[in-house]
Amino acid sequence: xxxxxxxxxxxxxxxxxxxxxxxxxxxxxxxxxxxxxxxxxxxxxxxxxxxxxxxxxxxxxxxxxxxxxxxxxxxxxxxxxxxxxxxxxxxxxxxxxxxxxxxxxxxxxxxxxxxxxxxxxxxxxxxxxxxxxxxxxxxxxxxxxxxxxxxxxxxxxxxxxxxxxxxxxxxxxxxxxxxxxxxxxxxxxxxxxxxxxxxxxxxxxxxxxxxxxxxxxxxxxxxxxxxxxxxxxxxxxxxxxxxxxxxxxxxxxxxxxxxxxxxxxxxxxxxxxxxxxxxxxxxxxxxxxxxxxxxxxxxxxxxxxxxxxxxxxxxxxxxxxxxxxxxxxxxxxxxxxxxxxxxxxxxxxxxxxxxxxxxxxxxxxxxxxxxxxxxxxxxxxxxxxxxxxxxxxxxxxxxxxxxxxxxxxxxxxxxxxxxxxxxxxxxxxxxxxxxxxxxxxxxxxxxxxxxxxxxxxxxxxxxxxxxxxxxxxxxxxxxxxxxxxxxxxxxxxxxxxxxxxxxxxxxxxxxxxxxxxxxxxxxxxxxxxxxxxxxxxxxxxx
Numbered sequence: 001x002x003x004x005x006x007x008x009x010x011x012x013x014x015x016x017x018x019x020x021x022x023x024x025x026x027x028x029x030x031x032x033x034x035x036x037x038x039x040x041x042x043x044x045x046x047x048x049x050x051x052x053x054x055x056x057x058x059x060x061x062x063x064x065x066x067x068x069x070x071x072x073x074x075x076x077x078x079x080x081x082x083x084x085x086x087x088x089x090x091x092x093x094x095x096x097x098x099x100x101x102x103x104x105x106x107x108x109x110x111x112x113x114x115x116x117x118x119x120x121x122x123x124x125x126x127x128x129x130x131x132x133x134x135x136x137x138x139x140x141x142x143x144x145x146x147x148x149x150x151x152x153x154x155x156x157x158x159x160x161x162x163x164x165x166x167x168x169x170x171x172x173x174x175x176x177x178x179x180x181x182x183x184x185x186x187x188x189x190x191x192x193x194x195x196x197x198x199x200x201x202x203x204x205x206x207x208x209x210x211x212x213x214x215x216x217x218x219x220x221x222x223x224x225x226x227x228x229x230x231x232x233x234x235x236x237x238x239x240x241x242x243x244x245x246x247x248x249x250x251x252x253x254x255x256x257x258x259x260x261x262x263x264x265x266x267x268x269x270x271x272x273x274x275x276x277x278x279x280x281x282x283x284x285x286x287x288x289x290x291x292x293x294x295x296x297x298x299x300x301x302x303x304x305x306x307x308x309x310x311x312x313x314x315x316x317x318x319x320x321x322x323x324x325x326x327x328x329x330x331x332x333x334x335x336x337x338x339x340x341x342x343x344x345x346x347x348x349x350x351x352x353x354x355x356x357x358x359x360x361x362x363x364x365x366x367x368x369x370x371x372x373x374x375x376x377x378x379x380x381x382x383x384x385x386x387x388x389x390x391x392x393x394x395x396x397x398x399x400x401x402x403x404x405x406x407x408x409x410x411x412x413x414x415x416x417x418x419x420x421x422x423x424x425x426x427x428x429x430x431x432x433x434x435x436x437x438x439x440x441x442x443x444x445x446x447x448x449x450x451x452x453x454x455x456x457x458x459x460x461x462x463x464x465x466x467x468x469x470x471x472x473x474x475x476x477x478x479x480x481x482x483x484x485x486x487x488x489x490x491x492x493x494x495x496x497x498x499x500x501x502x503x504x505x506x507x508x509x510x511x512x513x514x515x516x517x518x519x520x521x522x523x524x525x526x527x528x529x530x531x532x533x534x535x536x537x538x539x540x541x542x
Contacts, residue, residue, distance in 0.1 A: 041257035042264040043242050047134050052268055054127035055230065056275040057120050064117040065219065071107050073099035074169065074215035076208045085292055093296035096171040096211050100291055116283030121166060123279065125159045125311045132156060132353075136386055139374035140243045141357045143367065148236045151229050153353045158222055158229070160311055165218040167309055170289075171211055174306045176297025179210065181319070188338035206299055243373050246484035248477055252371045307401055317399030318345055321421050363507045364488040377446075378485045380439035381511045387435040388428040395424045436514070443516035446482045449474055450519050488512055 042048075075095030081088050083098070084105040103110035132152055135141050141149035164182075168175045183205050186197040202209025241255045250256050258264050282288075294306075308316055318341030325336035360382070361367070376383040398405070399420045406413040458470035474482075491508040 040238065040260045041241075041255045042260060043244050043257045045245060047138075048242060049268075049271060050127055050131040050134055052271055053275060054124055054131055056272045057124035057127055057279070058226070058230070059272070060120040060276055060279055061117060061124060062223070064113050064120065065223075067113050068103065068110075068117060069219055071099060071103050071110065072096070072169070072215075074212045076171070076206075076211050088292065088295070091296065094171045094211070096169060097291070097296045100170040100172075104292065112280075112283050114283075115286075115288050116279050117166075118288050119282040119286075120279050121163050122309065122311075123275075125156075125163055128152070128156050128159055129311075133386065133390075136356075137374075137376045137383060138243065139370065139379065139382070142370040143361065144240055144369050145236075145243075146357045146361075148233060148240070149357050150354060151233045151236070153350065155226065155229050155233070156353075157350055158226055162218060162222045162226070163309060163311060165214045165222065167289075168214055169211060169218060170291045171297050172291035173294040173297050173301060174289075174291075176206070176299075177302055177306055178308055179206070179297075180299070180302075181316075185338060185342040188335045189343060190332065190334055190339075206297075241371070243371055246372050246375075246481050248480050250372065252369065255371070307404065310397065313400035314393050314396035315342055315346065315400075317396035317402075317420075318342065320402055321396070321399050321417065321424060360511075363491075363504060363511055365491060365508075366488050370486070372484070372486070375481075375485065377439040377442040378487060380436040380443075380514065383439055384432040384436040388432040391431040392424065392428045395420060395427060399424075440514060440516060447516055447518055450479065450482055483518055485518070487515060 073095045077095050078092050079095055079098050081091050081093055081098050081101065083089070083101055085101055088101065100114075103114055105111070135149065135152065164178070168179050183197055183201065186200060187193045189196060197205065200210065200213070201207035202213075242257070244250055244256060247256075258267075307313065319338065322337045322341045325340075327334045327336065374382075399417070402416050402420060403413060405411075406416050453471035453473050454475070456470040456472050460468050460470060462468060488508075490512045491505045
């Protein structure tokens, strides 16, 4: 009895203390408003974790980058190496390369942290790419999320810049070759190319300023912008809420999912530790970027068989596929074989990415808010365009290693280059047509399932001797998903006059003209009439 009373007094004291603390904090911070935030609904589908995969890779990048910053020397002053890696003792090299060797062989855990950092950079860019593809194919960029799409594309572009800057810092023979290519790209810009190169390198190539400038860009400028944009991106995600897949009780007017606390935070925290563990395992077991095998950079030496990281490999492939075209104009030589693939191609790529949400909105004339994800098969033209772009990227990436492929399989490098040129022209349109046909075929299959039901695998024979497949009614949840699609109608001829209106109408018909109409939802069966027994007449009626 006494113990119970003491326990009750302690409980009351703890509650009063907690209430006082919360009250004091709430008068200074928005604590009360945070309670509703903890109950925010998050989607359960695995595809929504791709953005968090990018976020947690970035966190690992920041943690490992801080450690590497303590030991790296971003200088281009020439020194003589005298360290633990005996094969390079006595070799003249830059301070940057020497300090990278020191991190790899003399700093405790330095090689592990360096390799985790490099793997995290690759996963970071890959996760952003997959996240953007998921958003594109499901239409999650539509109103009201256009700004978040713009932020995501900017994050993708900055991730490429950040990766290239970090890749170039060790000043080894491979990264130095990449910088030499970058300098050639700068020089290909008409009129101002020479000035751009002089500004970046601090004089004639290679100069003594490029590594310190890349270092400042890599650890300060770009990470600061990335953190700011990630913060803005997350704020908009919380404000606009996630999109969700169609299903019962899910619509454009609600959000269904797991609450942020404790379900989502538990899953998300587990994902972070999984990402960190996987990156640590890769850093400890899978060697990446062994700069001691390449040697220090020398302008008069070029490595053979060297490949850039995958995210800039498509630019390398584009440079190798464009023929040696050039034009002389007023005493100036325009090198189209460098300007087209390395300057104009990335510019066009990002311009299309930035403009696409507004272009599709203009084609459809749809100004409504959309919170349900599209099934890719229901938007065959958009899905075909996305697959064609992925195939184009794959061809360019393969072209970036055409010398390695030719050497490995013992085939002609020139023949392989011409084959890849043809593939770059032929395969993307073929991929678009095939993908669109597949999407329409899948829509037709969905229609058959709605009409006939799910196949049971059983075959019955009728009295007349014919055979019939057995079917069972479609699952109500699946039936709801198949019928919950929002397809804009193609714009008619009355959408406007003039050339622009005709182009818009033609594009709208091309986008949404081909479709498979789903059967209408059958009406609900009428409720059976409930018999009403006659009641006794009241006194007034009598």
